[in-house]
Amino acid sequence: MTQRIHDYLERTAHEAPCLVMDLERVRDNYQAFAHAMPDTRVFYAIKANPAPAILELLAELSSCFDAASVAEIRMALAAGATPDRISYSNTIKRERDIATAFDLGVRQFAFDCDAELEKIARVAPGSRVVCRLLCDGEGADWPLSKKFGCAPAMAGRLMRRAHELGLEAHGLAFHVGSQQPNPGMWDGALATCADLFRQLGEQGIEMKMVNLGGGFPARYLRDVPQVEMYGQAITGSLKRHFGNRIPQTIIEPGRGLVGDAGVIRSEIVLISKKDDDDPVRWVYLDIGKFGGLAETIDEAIRYPIRTDHDGEELAPVVLAGPTCDSVDVMYEKEPYLLPVSIEIGETVTIESTGAYTATYASNGFNGFDPLRCVCI
Amino acid sequence: MTQRIHDYLERTAHEAPCLVMDLERVRDNYQAFAHAMPDTRVFYAIKANPAPAILELLAELSSCFDAASVAEIRMALAAGATPDRISYSNTIKRERDIATAFDLGVRQFAFDCDAELEKIARVAPGSRVVCRLLCDGEGADWPLSKKFGCAPAMAGRLMRRAHELGLEAHGLAFHVGSQQPNPGMWDGALATCADLFRQLGEQGIEMKMVNLGGGFPARYLRDVPQVEMYGQAITGSLKRHFGNRIPQTIIEPGRGLVGDAGVIRSEIVLISKKDDDDPVRWVYLDIGKFGGLAETIDEAIRYPIRTDHDGEELAPVVLAGPTCDSVDVMYEKEPYLLPVSIEIGETVTIESTGAYTATYASNGFNGFDPLRCVCI
Numbered sequence: 001m002t003q004r005i006h007d008y009l010e011r012t013a014h015e016a017p018c019l020v021m022d023l024e025r026v027r028d029n030y031q032a033f034a035h036a037m038p039d040t041r042v043f044y045a046i047k048a049n050p051a052p053a054i055l056e057l058l059a060e061l062s063s064c065f066d067a068a069s070v071a072e073i074r075m076a077l078a079a080g081a082t083p084d085r086i087s088y089s090n091t092i093k094r095e096r097d098i099a100t101a102f103d104l105g106v107r108q109f110a111f112d113c114d115a116e117l118e119k120i121a122r123v124a125p126g127s128r129v130v131c132r133l134l135c136d137g138e139g140a141d142w143p144l145s146k147k148f149g150c151a152p153a154m155a156g157r158l159m160r161r162a163h164e165l166g167l168e169a170h171g172l173a174f175h176v177g178s179q180q181p182n183p184g185m186w187d188g189a190l191a192t193c194a195d196l197f198r199q200l201g202e203q204g205i206e207m208k209m210v211n212l213g214g215g216f217p218a219r220y221l222r223d224v225p226q227v228e229m230y231g232q233a234i235t236g237s238l239k240r241h242f243g244n245r246i247p248q249t250i251i252e253p254g255r256g257l258v259g260d261a262g263v264i265r266s267e268i269v270l271i272s273k274k275d276d277d278d279p280v281r282w283v284y285l286d287i288g289k290f291g292g293l294a295e296t297i298d299e300a301i302r303y304p305i306r307t308d309h310d311g312e313e314l315a316p317v318v319l320a321g322p323t324c325d326s327v328d329v330m331y332e333k334e335p336y337l338l339p340v341s342i343e344i345g346e347t348v349t350i351e352s353t354g355a356y357t358a359t360y361a362s363n364g365f366n367g368f369d370p371l372r373c374v375c376i
Numbered sequence: 377m378t379q380r381i382h383d384y385l386e387r388t389a390h391e392a393p394c395l396v397m398d399l400e401r402v403r404d405n406y407q408a409f410a411h412a413m414p415d416t417r418v419f420y421a422i423k424a425n426p427a428p429a430i431l432e433l434l435a436e437l438s439s440c441f442d443a444a445s446v447a448e449i450r451m452a453l454a455a456g457a458t459p460d461r462i463s464y465s466n467t468i469k470r471e472r473d474i475a476t477a478f479d480l481g482v483r484q485f486a487f488d489c490d491a492e493l494e495k496i497a498r499v500a501p502g503s504r505v506v507c508r509l510l511c512d513g514e515g516a517d518w519p520l521s522k523k524f525g526c527a528p529a530m531a532g533r534l535m536r537r538a539h540e541l542g543l544e545a546h547g548l549a550f551h552v553g554s555q556q557p558n559p560g561m562w563d564g565a566l567a568t569c570a571d572l573f574r575q576l577g578e579q580g581i582e583m584k585m586v587n588l589g590g591g592f593p594a595r596y597l598r599d600v601p602q603v604e605m606y607g608q609a610i611t612g613s614l615k616r617h618f619g620n621r622i623p624q625t626i627i628e629p630g631r632g633l634v635g636d637a638g639v640i641r642s643e644i645v646l647i648s649k650k651d652d653d654d655p656v657r658w659v660y661l662d663i664g665k666f667g668g669l670a671e672t673i674d675e676a677i678r679y680p681i682r683t684d685h686d687g688e689e690l691a692p693v694v695l696a697g698p699t700c701d702s703v704d705v706m707y708e709k710e711p712y713l714l715p716v717s718i719e720i721g722e723t724v725t726i727e728s729t730g731a732y733t734a735t736y737a738s739n740g741f742n743g744f745d746p747l748r749c750v751c752i
Contacts, residue, residue, distance in 0.1 A: 046743070089700065113646070116648070147705055269470050273530075275530050320523055360741055362670075367443070367444060367445035
């Protein structure tokens with residue numbers, strides 16, 4: 001937790017759970033990326049946290065934006081980004097949404113199949129298209145499925161077709177999996193990209209850009225490598241595979257920019273046991289899977305939790321949310337260690353919750369309001 | 377799909393996915409419960425779908441209400457329910473929320489541990505309390521965990537304590553698991569309840585009520601028994617275990633009242649393959665796990681989907697949602713059969729989606745609006 005968030009929480013009461021974002025930390029994270037990867041442009045993944053103050057700060061810092069929908073494109077524009085700094089990076093777009101984006105000035109679109117390419121050619125003529133490759137995301141804490149991307153040979157065929165359709169065959173994209181702890185994971189995909197650049201170049205199609213995706217981790221309970229390590233590993237791979245013809249690169253961090261900039265303040269609603277001689281304590285917070293902690297599904301992400309009793313004796317607990325829904329349990333298979341002395345009514349802070357919390361919150365399930373987000 | 381919903385969809389265009397609820401079907405479902413279990417009061421589980429028109433209809437039909445939060449209590453009151461028809465059935469409540477409910481006139485509270493009982497005794501003196509028992513939910517499609525309830529011996533001790541604290545030791549509650557296909561599943565829990573009624577009766581504490589919970593299924597792709605079957609099985613168990621001293625009973629259906637009364641209209645955004653020679657088609661809708669179909673997590677609930685090509689040749693597809701999130705895939709492990717001839721831009725209807733969809737929808741993830749709900 002940053003000192004600024006700490007001070008804010010000291011002087012501010014909140015009735016319900018609340019996400020507090022430190023904009024200074026977002027700025028620091030942005031600059032760490034800019035410093036570690038000076039030749040790479042940052043496209044912030046708006047979906048991670050679309051709070052207007054975050055978008056405005058990043059627009060001011062000259063960040064570009066990765067938008068998943070027309071609504072996100074409008075958010076970026078409202079925050080001061082020009083349309084040339086916005087990529088419509090969702091490979092799944094309604095044709096009328098592509099047309100609206102084009103009308104708004106957006107000229108860069110992701111795709112991974114024929115049908116999507118045809119939509120773009122019809123309603124966004126002459127635009128830059130970026131073909132997404134399948135990538136297995138091995139090792140990531142929040143792995144990607146085969147949902148996005150196509151096989152390399154198909155990507156080569158699609159880029160030739162894009163060229164024939166009058167589109168600009170701009171480049172390739174891939175994503176190594178969110179919260180990826182291994183900086184070496186970009187290497188294999190970059191080898192594939194370099195092959196495709198060469199093949200298409202021999203056919204007169206000069207691609208210019210590789211979108212390195214996201215995957216840069218936030219710090220939760222496990223230590224993760226610093227962003228510099230990722231920069232070095234990726235630069236090494238680019239040199240190895242592209243030689244002296246290194247393309248433009250962009251990255252689309254979301255979690256890596258805002259994850260550790262946010263803290264959720266929550267209240268302990270109940271502590272109980274299921275039987276008088278059961279050693280296991282159940283601790284129920286006022287926030288759970290439906291209130292913003294959806295990434296605890298399958299206990300994938302383990303957030304650090306601070307209490308007023310840190311440093312005192314610890315014991316394992318099952319940690320659950322406040323709703324009348326039995327799936328609303330965060331950590332049960334691998335119980336969470338919390339101080340024995342915590343009490344009902346006390347507040348706790350859940351750290352590194354700046355990404356994928358406010359936007360994952362349900363629209364009032366059980367009558368609980370969506371998670372509030374305050375930017376300081 | 378009901379004729380009324382069919383006619384509505386024929387004459388109405390929607391830009392985005394939309395849930396349409398047939399209030400006549402909700403009325404029919406309520407009356408089916410009233411008919412099948414004439415001695416049992418219905419407490420509608422508001423969390424399943426809190427649309428005001430549904431709450432108003434049920435209030436008019438003399439339904440009672442199971443509320444999970446103060447916000448849901450206020451919704452029921454706004455719909456015309458009197459506070460004596462509202463049970464605050466969440467076992468996890470902030471003390472100040474219990475106090476607010478008490479101020480609003482609510483006098484029935486669920487609990488499953490000492491701390492919660494103490495809160496109720498402090499701020500809702502003299503109220504009726506209902507102790508929830510652990511129940512394993514075996515066989516349910518949406519099983520419950522150990523999140524709610526306590527062991528029977530502990531429940532007996534807690535009810536004696538409730539009595540000492542000046543509360544009315546009103547009864548016991550259990551839940552056999554949502555979407556429970558086996559009408560016999562209530563029997564074991566009712567045997568436990570009858571034992572506790574006898575034990576406490578011998579100590580001068582006369583409990584009056586058993587809350588049979590929810591679990592009554594909606595019809596999705598698999599056939600489920602009719603509500604009459606549940607009524608008969610439960611009545612049989614009550615007679616067997618309570619003899620001629622059958623207590624008052626209540627049920628808390630949510631899905632069983634509104635599940636099959638709703639249909640989501642959705643649009644096919646994209647159909648693609650991951651490789652040119654890959655036989656698997658991916659079909660992407662404009663709604664997915666974050667837009668309201670969260671119950672497809674682990675492919676638990678399989679919704680019936682109708683297309684304009686029903687009756688034509690079928691082939692398996694992977695079905696996914698529209699967000700830039702790789703977990704937003706509904707059916708992949710067990711692919712879904714859809715007609716070969718479906719096309720991008722066509723609409724489909726997702727049936728039996730009246731429960732746990734609009735309330736599970738995220739608060740604008742990827743910029744997509746929460747699911748709209750229209751009651752007709």
